[in-house]
Amino acid sequence: MKNREQYIESLKNLKTQVYYFGKRIDNIIEHPSFKPHINSAALTYELANMPEYEELLTATSHLTGKKINRFTHIHQSTEDLVKKVKALRLLGQKTGACFQRCVGWDALNATYTVTYEMDQKYGTDYHKRFLEYLKFVQENDLMIAGSMTDPKGDRSLRPSQQADPDLYVHIVEKNDKGIVVRGAKAHQTGIINSHEMIVMPTIAMGEEDKDYAVVFAIPVDTEGVIHIFGRQTNDSRRFEEGEIDKGNYKYGIVGGEALTIFNDVFVPWERVFMCGEFDYAGLLVERFASYHRQNYGGCKTGVSDVIIGSAVAIAEYNGVAKASHVRDKIVEMVHLAETLYCGSIACSAEGFPTPSGAYFVNPLLANTVKQNVTRYIYEICRLCHDIAGGIIATLPSEADLKNEEIGPYIEKYLKGVADVSTEDRIRILRLIENMTGGTALVESMHGAGSPQAQRIMILRQANLNQKKKLAEDLAGIKKEH
Amino acid sequence: MKIVGIKYCGECNPEIDIGDFMKRLKLRLNSLGFTLTTDIDKSYGLIIVNGCRVGCLKREKFANFENIVVINGASIDSVIVDESKLAEKIAEKLFGGNC
Ligand SMILES: Cc1cc2nc3c(=O)[nH]c(=O)nc-3n(C[C@H](O)[C@H](O)[C@H](O)COP(=O)(O)OP(=O)(O)OC[C@H]3O[C@@H](n4cnc5c(N)ncnc54)[C@H](O)[C@@H]3O)c2cc1C
Numbered sequence: 001m002k003n004r005e006q007y008i009e010s011l012k013n014l015k016t017q018v019y020y021f022g023k024r025i026d027n028i029i030e031h032p033s034f035k036p037h038i039n040s041a042a043l044t045y046e047l048a049n050m051p052e053y054e055e056l057l058t059a060t061s062h063l064t065g066k067k068i069n070r071f072t073h074i075h076q077s078t079e080d081l082v083k084k085v086k087a088l089r090l091l092g093q094k095t096g097a098c099f100q101r102c103v104g105w106d107a108l109n110a111t112y113t114v115t116y117e118m119d120q121k122y123g124t125d126y127h128k129r130f131l132e133y134l135k136f137v138q139e140n141d142l143m144i145a146g147s148m149t150d151p152k153g154d155r156s157l158r159p160s161q162q163a164d165p166d167l168y169v170h171i172v173e174k175n176d177k178g179i180v181v182r183g184a185k186a187h188q189t190g191i192i193n194s195h196e197m198i199v200m201p202t203i204a205m206g207e208e209d210k211d212y213a214v215v216f217a218i219p220v221d222t223e224g225v226i227h228i229f230g231r232q233t234n235d236s237r238r239f240e241e242g243e244i245d246k247g248n249y250k251y252g253i254v255g256g257e258a259l260t261i262f263n264d265v266f267v268p269w270e271r272v273f274m275c276g277e278f279d280y281a282g283l284l285v286e287r288f289a290s291y292h293r294q295n296y297g298g299c300k301t302g303v304s305d306v307i308i309g310s311a312v313a314i315a316e317y318n319g320v321a322k323a324s325h326v327r328d329k330i331v332e333m334v335h336l337a338e339t340l341y342c343g344s345i346a347c348s349a350e351g352f353p354t355p356s357g358a359y360f361v362n363p364l365l366a367n368t369v370k371q372n373v374t375r376y377i378y379e380i381c382r383l384c385h386d387i388a389g390g391i392i393a394t395l396p397s398e399a400d401l402k403n404e405e406i407g408p409y410i411e412k413y414l415k416g417v418a419d420v421s422t423e424d425r426i427r428i429l430r431l432i433e434n435m436t437g438g439t440a441l442v443e444s445m446h447g448a449g450s451p452q453a454q455r456i457m458i459l460r461q462a463n464l465n466q467k468k469k470l471a472e473d474l475a476g477i478k479k480e481h
Numbered sequence: 482m483k484i485v486g487i488k489y490c491g492e493c494n495p496e497i498d499i500g501d502f503m504k505r506l507k508l509r510l511n512s513l514g515f516t517l518t519t520d521i522d523k524s525y526g527l528i529i530v531n532g533c534r535v536g537c538l539k540r541e542k543f544a545n546f547e548n549i550v551v552i553n554g555a556s557i558d559s560v561i562v563d564e565s566k567l568a569e570k571i572a573e574k575l576f577g578g579n580c
Pocket of ligand 1: 103146147148149151152155156185186187188189190254255257442443446447448449450451452453
């Protein structure tokens, strides 16, 4: 297993092509825009090496019997699935942000289960190839980006119907050594500080989309791969002096996402895990999406723990902690967060083995959790804004606070209760501003799929006929069932 | 007539229509000269019926049976099966080529 320093050191060996603000960035590790995201991912390595956290953050490889970082583990039981959720909550609490490694973890598990089933049907050897890849990942404790979302162009059209065929990643050439792919993946969490990426289709495919039904793994610095790092709310504050205005200055917000371009990228056969088996694209999406939706009642509950904590703190700093409506709002925030957690624990406890032996979550419950996340996090943040007051939208800068001439005015007039410093009050307010608005909120809506994607899955899994029959039976409606 | 044991999970939230499935299963087993019993100690084999993929009733609980088929919703021994074919496939599993 790598530790924090080894992880950061290992990124230096990569020649990842990253662009940001119109410039090529050669040293991502020291760049202020990327540092918080690297810190956050590094915590998955650091905590795994600490005895306090090893039960959640490490596992025993079912392939080699060795101790591995849990983020590279294939779930072998419902207990593993439950531990996944707990590990994510823990890391959400410690970072208050996204620590990025769950996407690749879900890609590993989804690909593991689906390659097994594909081989059973087609006699292919994708699973065998994948096992070799998995051993390599576990052995080297690699961070994997999970690359599913294509840019998608006109959403009403299939991949093969798009005006520009590259709007979904597709195979442009096959030869005896491998395949060549072209296209792009959008919103790639943590990709610029990952080692590898697993590329998967983003929707179910028909025969006409055969060339788009492709799964493969490559290093993020493969020739022809370009990453264009996305902007975030208030990102230019990272270029400023000081730490207060950055809010969560150590770990940032969400995962640091990029648009990743594949300019005719070569992938050797041993790294190809689906190549034209269009009838398995839908299953892969369903597996990945359900594993990924499971996570959100873990990590977002952890992040909510921090938001709730900041609401408790600011209520105290403002002198309203004992007000009954404030206490009630905090109870509501806790209730919402724990409801999310319940869903993630439930979909894990109700998990079951796939034919490969790897465990899968209950997809109905996993989709239900994520659907709730698209609402409850907004409500948690709304309540936090309510408690914090309008000052989160109008606070002067850290530079003004530190200014000799006007700083004393800020000290004097932005003080809350007498025994808390103005700076501490401002720090909490900036943390709230950072964690509860803009980019941070959107992740809860669209990360792991937009609400409608969950509703489609919920409808598919809901067994409405059985529910109708229950009602008809109770109503005394006699039918030949 | 020979007997095959059956054990139900409790059916809290089934993904399959258990009533319909049982009707088909009984018909299929009867056609092979078998009948179902919940008195599983005396039975030839055992069919474990879990209404959904969660599969609360585990095979390991019935380790003394040699011939067990586990249904978890529309799947037999973890392989997804068309719901209308479940009974047929169970018979194949239990009696191999003899049916
Ligand atoms: C912070 C963040 C991190 C992310 N990380 C990753 C990652 O690491 N890896 C990854 O692969 N993806 C990642 N995603 C992508 C995420 O999965 C997508 O944002 C999500 O699937 C929605 O896709 P979209 O953004 O293209 O929105 P769109 O698909 O454009 O959706 C916008 C709206 O249009 C609707 N819509 C879309 N298509 C149709 C249609 N055909 N018919 C009717 N309505 C439609 C949707 O339901 C939605 O309401 C991330 C997203 C965010 C915000």
